[in-house]
Amino acid sequence: MQKITILLLTFCWFSSCEDDLNLTPISEVGSNGFFSSAGDFQQAVNGVYASLGVSGGGDYPAMYVILDESRSDNIYSPGDAGVRDWNAINNFEPTIATLGSIDRAWNLNFNAIMRANTVLDQLAENAGVIGDADLATHFEAEAKFLRAFFYFDLVKWYGRVPLIETFVSPDEALEIPRAPVEDVYALILSDLEFAMNNLPESYSGSERGRATSLAAKAILARVYLTRSGPELHPDGPCLASGEYDLAAAMLDDIINSNQFAMLDDYGAIFSYTNEGNSEIVWDVQFISGGVGAGGYYPTEYYDEGWARVYLPFPGGNPGDGAKRVSDDLLNSFPEGDLRVEHTFKLNYINDNGEEVDAQFFDKYTDEDMAGGDRFDWSLNYPIMRYTDVLLLRAECTLQGTSGSQADVDAAVNAVRRRAGLEEVSDVDLGKLLEERRREFAGENLRWDDLVRTGTVLEVMNAFIATEDANNKMQTVTVEDIIYPIPQQQLDVKQGLYEQNPGY
Structure with a gap:
């Protein structure tokens, strides 16, 4: 299948792949005649999507492996030498403001927002050159969807952040303070509402992978x-707003669209030869062989010792910093759970012929489909699966919206039947979260689940008490719910930002 990625990820847009906010080339495009046709605007929108891939300044899924999965109780990675970013993040060290991963996540999201803002500015000034009002509105909806998508990450990870709705110069950016979380959310909500009202439900052919109205509703539900x-952190992403009915309405629209369905085979969801299947509501597109078009995120999970034997190129986590799947997660799977085989690599034979006790995620790895190097995996990365829609809807019911206990049990049992497990009854929030943990293991949702439901402190500290044999993990506090502002950002202009408490 032809993929949108060929266009998206080979286009390092207007030199903005650098890890800073020096986006001066973007400010020049309106004056040099770039936005003079519909094709130019299409290419510019493609450039916003490019932020999700390697050529966009990082690899969006790989960023989530470090900042979400490695932060959660799904991974135990204290590190022997303690020099890897994910080790410090896994250990809840308070000195992580200088880490490259913290800085890259800030820059990746803001660079993407600047790209989206440039498109929106130019649409306001030059939309007439497109020659089709509906197409211009479509471009606006895509740009707003993506701006909201990236701002949502910033709120979840950093709390209060600068609110920028138009292109600004580097000097102007130095005058913009952090905005209250509620103000950032106001823009996110407005952008997603515009997107869901002005995007199609689906695409076909090479257009697949673009934002749809149903993808907008899925992100809006989240x-x-x-x-x-529960509002645990005063500047965190949770506001105790009680909008579960609004989330349920978005999820019901997706369900009632009849566009999606659960697959019978769990492993088929992540097959390299079954991309775009009925389970996928929206995913990030990758393709092997193009310059910067492949993904790096599978490499973030596996051990380099395994790669030396089973892959045609080096890469993976070194022995002193393996992202080892926690015993706590593995022990949560009932005997006979079919998902285990498709989710984990538990041992392998190394290059000395010895069996290695390994525990890493290999949900996204197929050695027969390896590309040219560790940055060249072609598997699309799912942002929202239909099973997630069903389980989030069950969560809404448990939080008091329409629906019954039977509906909640039915959603969970559909997941369990596919996993080869017996059915259960009287599912509560705790049981739902445990099923989500198993179903989405390695999909970078666990930390968000714990924060969103207000269970993060209890769960993580209980995990540390039983799992941390190396005694390297620190007690998790409310302050750990969000990350520090990158030190590099604090140093650009003294006093512009205050560091988040606890760092």
Whole structure:
């Protein structure tokens, strides 16, 4: 299948792949005649999507492996030498403001937002050159969807952040303070509402992978659910807003669209030869062989010792910093759970012929489909699966929206039947979260689940008490719910930002 990625990820847009906010080349495009046709605007929108891939300044899924999965109780990675970013993040060290991963996540999201803002500015000034009002509105909806998508990450990870709705110069950016979380959410909600009202439900052919109205509703449901969570941190992403009914309405629209369905085979969801299947609501597109078009994120999970034997190129986590799947997660799977085989690599034979006790995620790895190097995996990365829609809807019911206990049990049992497990009854929030943990293991949702439901402190500290044999993990506090502002950002202009408490 032809993929949109060929266009998206080979286009390092207007020199903005650098890890800073020096986006001066973007400010020049309106004066040099770039936005003079519909094709130019299409290419510019493609450039916003490019932020999700390697050529966009990082690799969006790989960023989530470090900042979400490695932060959660799904991975135990204290590190022997303690020099890897994910080790410090896994250990809840308070000195992580200088880490490259913290800085890259800030820059990746803001660079993407600047790209989206440039498109929106130019649409306001030059939309007439497109020659089709509906197409211009479509471009606007895509740019707003992506701007909201990236701002949602910033709120979840950093709390209060600068609110920038138009292109600004580097000097102007130095005058913009952090905005209250509620103000950032106001823009996110407005952008997603515009997107869901002005995008199609689906695409075909090479257009697949673009934002749809149903993808906008899916992200909007996550936003409402996150806003509704208990307000543990005064500047965190949860506002105790009680918007579960609004989330349920978005999820019901997706379900009632009849565009999606659960697959019978769990492993088929992540097959390299079954991309774009009925389970996928929206995913990030990758393709092997193009310059910067492949993904790096599978490499973030596996051990380099395994790669030396089973892959045609080096890469993976070194022995002193392996992202080892926690015993706590593995022990949560009932005997006979079919998902285990498709989710984990538990041992392998190394290059000395010895069996290695390994515990890493290999949900996204197929050695027969390896590309040219560790940055060249072609598997699309799912942002939202239909099973997630069903389980989030069950969560809304448990939080008091329409629906019954039977509906909640039915959603969970559909997941369990596919996993080869017996059915259960009287599912509560705790049982739902445990099923989500198993179903989405390695999909970078666990930390968000814990924060959104207000269970993060209890769960993580209980995990540390039983799992941390190396005694390197620190007690998790409310302050750990969000990350520090990158030190590099604090140093650009003294006094512009205050560091988040606890760092």
